[in-house]
Amino acid sequence: MTAKSPSSPRACALVGPFAGGKTSLLEALLLASGAISRQGRIKDGSTVGDSAPEARARFMSVEPNIATTTYLGETWTFIDCPGSVEFQQDGYNALMAVDAAIVVCEPDPARAVMVAPILKFLDERKIPHLLFVNKIDAAGTRLRETLEALQAVSDRPLIMREIPIREGEAVTGYIDLVSERAYKYRPGQTSQMIKIPDALKGEESAARQEMLEHLADFDDHLMEELLEDIQPPTDEVYADLGKDLAEDLIVPVFFGSAENDGGIHRLFKALRHEVPDVTTTAARLGIAPSGAALASVFKTVHAAHTGKLSFVRVWRGEFADNQVVDGNRIGGVYAMTGGTAAKTPKAGPGEVVAFGRLDPVATGATLGGADAGMAPWPLPLAPLFAVAVAAEKKGDDVKLSGALTKLSEEDPSLQLDHGEFGELVLRGQGEIHLQVALDRLKSRFNMQVATRKPTVPYKETIRKSISVHGRHKKQSGGHGQFGDVHLDIAPLPRGSGFQFVDKIVGGVVPRQYIPSVEHGVAEFLAQGPFGFPVVDLSVTLTSGSYHTVDSSDMAFKTAARIAMTEGMPQCDPVLLEPILLVEISVPSDFTAKAQRIVSGRRGQILGYDAKAGWAGWDTVNAYLPQAEMDDLIVELRSLTMGVGTFSWTFDHLQELTGRVADKVVEERKQVLENS
Template identity: 30%
Template sequence: MSYNTENIRNIALAGHAGAGKTTLFEALLHAGGVIQTQGSVERGTTQSDTDEQEKTRGHSIDTAIAAVPFGKSHINLIDTAGYADFRGPTLSAFAAVETVAIVVNAANGIEYGTRRIMERAAERRLARVLVVNKIDMEGAPLGALVDALRDEFGTQCLPVNLPADGGRQVLDCFFHGEGTTDFSSLADAHQRILDQVVEINETVMGHYLDSGEGELNPQELHDAFEQCLREGHLVPICFVSARTGAGVREFLELADRLLPNPAEGNPPPFLNGDGEEITVNADPLQHVIADVFKIVNDPFVGKLGVFRVWQGTVRRDTQLYIDESKKPFKVGHLFRLRGKTHEEIDQAIPGDIAAVAKVEEIHFDAVLHDSHDEDRIHLAPVRFPQPMFGLALEPKHKGQEQKLSQAIGRLAEEDPCFRVEHHKELNETVVRGLSDLHLKIMLERMKDRYSVEVNTHPPRIAYRETIAGRAEGHHRHKKQTGGAGQFGEVFLRVEPLDRGAGFEFVDAVKGGVIPGQFLPAIEKGIRQALEAGAIAGYPIQDVRVTVYDGKYHPVDSKEVAFISAGKKAFLDAVGKARPIVLEPIVDVEVAIPEASVGDVTGGLAGKRARIMGTDSLRGGEIVIKAQAPLAELTDYPTELKAMTGGRGRYSLDLSHYEPVPPPVQKQLAEAWKPHVDDD
């Protein structure tokens, strides 16, 4: 290995679907000499879209990783999916990079996904670069697009190069200020970006002014540029045509000369076991700390854990621990990835992206370390959208229940926005994802990879129960069966907590009227009731329970008696505390043609939705923002397709829970037939 941490650049290619990220990924690999022939999305020959579903559909579903040597740099590129349906793996990649290159379609301009990715990258304090692709398209309004990007994202967005000769070449305007471009003076662009860069650092500004606003030395430029990126004071705009190669080498030169290395980027927050933020150093001689940001279940090499090294050096044949596990695993094989190709390497230094195979215990977001001084450290979690779409599954063929469970478990390991729920009371397995398309793709993968076919039906909506008032409950559990009996008596109080607070158990027993060893049994009984529900069969949340009195018998009192007494005293109190059913309210964003606005807003209003606002995008597209009950959106994919001629798309994210209307609560309560244990 001929590079060190200062030479590494970690860059995620992200953006709206159709912007050309995968083609750019190919062009960058080709320009860096990694591949001899540039692959094609249309022919299904790219290094990143290797899954059969990706080839068939012509777009990325998962992330792909490859390293490009260029100049003095070792550039780790991560190609990500553009569709919001597959946002989980995309956001996971943000935990492994210093820079996000947001790819923009020159013809379509700022699209829905452009905004979302810019917001998420800024939220993670990552350096951002806007890469305008397809500059060779005839009539692409490049000058107007630069103005739009600055209007939308701020005046810190400035070109560092400009297209010339109809998009057939790109001229640098950061280091040089001479030449003729398609829409702007190169000298003016050169001056604007220099002024923006030097004002971030007083020392650099002084040198710049002392030289009569002349040129700075390369190191001063790099340091000031990198500081601008780290502080969000500059978002460079680069122009490329991934199809023709125009601007591709210029982008690699930008990465090599100016983008932050792992020691320069904003480090993500690492937390210790007490939740306190700690510093992790990109020092190859320190203890190892690495974060697993991707899991791949490969049919040839087994389970693959892909990780970013933050501190220390991971070497082949050494031992690592996973999280707080006391049992280490041996790094038998250490890989560098290039799409589906795995190159074996001897070590991975700070900033590197590498993978280990055949470690069953490894999981997404695991911290790998080589010292128990680090076994409670974890990376602050990425904020993922909540998977709100659900399908209940059952195997199409009898006897495949275990195979189904294993298959969906493997898929859930790979995508943090694909969740699996098992509802014991209904004997129902439910999978949840970000959209109907997301779930469809995952079930097709399950069939292709694991030969498991399923029947599906809509699951129950994830309602919750809570209380609106305070009340007291009591139950005496007494059984006599001829020998030793059962006895336990509990008095408790319930009161509502703030929405989202969960459950709180308070021991206020005085004088030993209930011995301390029975308090866990009372709490266990209460938690059983919380899970099973009280009025409509849905989990109860946002409740404080205070146990303040009771009785016991020195011979007959047992844990089982206090479990039952706690459960029924709690149900007694809940019934008096104005119980209510809560429904999930989701943030809905619908992108539609302008002509469909009336139909779509009217349709949402009929679903008890609240319209929160609208945004206009280029090309006559409108984004409607609303909040609506999830229960009302069961058939929305079909309805939206009909209203917009198939041109509408939407996303959901959980906002909050709020009470259902009284008629809905009555209907839910009547439909629930609770099972009461015999005393």
């Protein structure tokens, strides 16, 4: 293979399912490049990545880990993305800023389905990616079966770049299918070239032919050579691999052991020769090659001591410390290695750095003015889990809201809203996702909070009409209070809301007091007999009387409340439960389990069908009470190897009676008594 000229700085994201070994692979790549002298271990908390206390406490990545290094004279930035689906927003955002992704997975066919969502995201956006099958030294590895299972969940053909050399059960090296050379692993060093074992020559020849045939699907000249039994030059094969990878036509497959330094140098060299550079990536994203300096913000962090940091990929031009961009001054340019920031004067095309003090700039923003043709940024993931939060210390509500707003800026899949009952509700991707957010509230913002389940927005209505009289009369010296109303209360069809009708004739209730009657009724309806808002009823003011001196707005408002308080319990009130239309997405093997989950949560299955654009996946459509949604995502993921998910919209209100309704009313009564 011809020598390669150094390229501009390039960036790769390490992605894949939880426990695949991405953080260990980052350590191995840093060791291979000389950036570190000793490989850290997750179990003893010595890795470059996962330096945050929330990550160390859980032995898992909870945010992207960024490290820049050099290898054979070239600059590389690796972004180790969290494997847990609860933190996949960070991974999706990072993928928009890299030249290629390394999908890291285990050699277990049963876990291949866990790779499907990330492969789908990569293919939808044509992001070049390759597979690294990690832990190949584990006992009982089944590489061929694993690749067959992975191919079933990949829209692109998987192309093996090497085959393993085994000694007994152990994988001790590999045969490169392009150069047709064999290598033996040497931990801590580059692999040693050896002769191809005689027993593997037939397998190697067949595997190489299969690789070439895949490449020939995208190269007519190579196809002609194969048909004429001409062995293509090695440089031609490498060129095809690089071109097809850049266009997301193929997925090259490598294997090794990140923890034991197997296959790492081989992987690094493949990245060096085949991963596209920043100009190719910018073109893929629709960024014009010339123009003012341009960068994308793929992550923001509010650090305790340095303030806000905006992590960016520079596409063109240069950015320097103190430079004003879009009206904001850059307060420092930093090269990142894990949790360590090294100040640098400027950053140019291809570099991944952090800018300080760009407080108004959000994740997903383009610095320097957006290009008209730029690819759209991934939308924030819809929330799947929620908790109501409140400051433990009185007077800290404003501080809490501000801190949560900052965390939502860092991670757009966190959402903050004010619930219907005055609650502050934090929504996210799962239980661990929100636990990490709450831990950050404590460690970064010194905020102690109490949490509970959000209140389900039940409503209540009536099933019977009634006429009722309300009188408020009070004499306490001087002007008294007098208001007198006759009301008709009647049910309305579902979804009608509240209607107030004025049928006063002859001035028995003066015009100026009628709005006060309506306000009094509306205030009562905010909390009906069961403690929830009342809907779908009409209240008609039919008659009344007044006093020329003692009547007032407040008196008629009070009279209306008295009438409603007396009349509503006689209208056969009933609780209304919010029902959601839920679409559950799962691999077809788990469809029956998804249906059982729905049935076990008082749900109504509406049907299921193949998921459009997802081979081997189904969607289950159902009605589910909102009260049953609290931990739905937890159960769904536990039964589908973490890949099941759902979306939902409010659909209708439905009457709820019996023991379930009685329990809801009793719990609401206790809440109101304690508030």
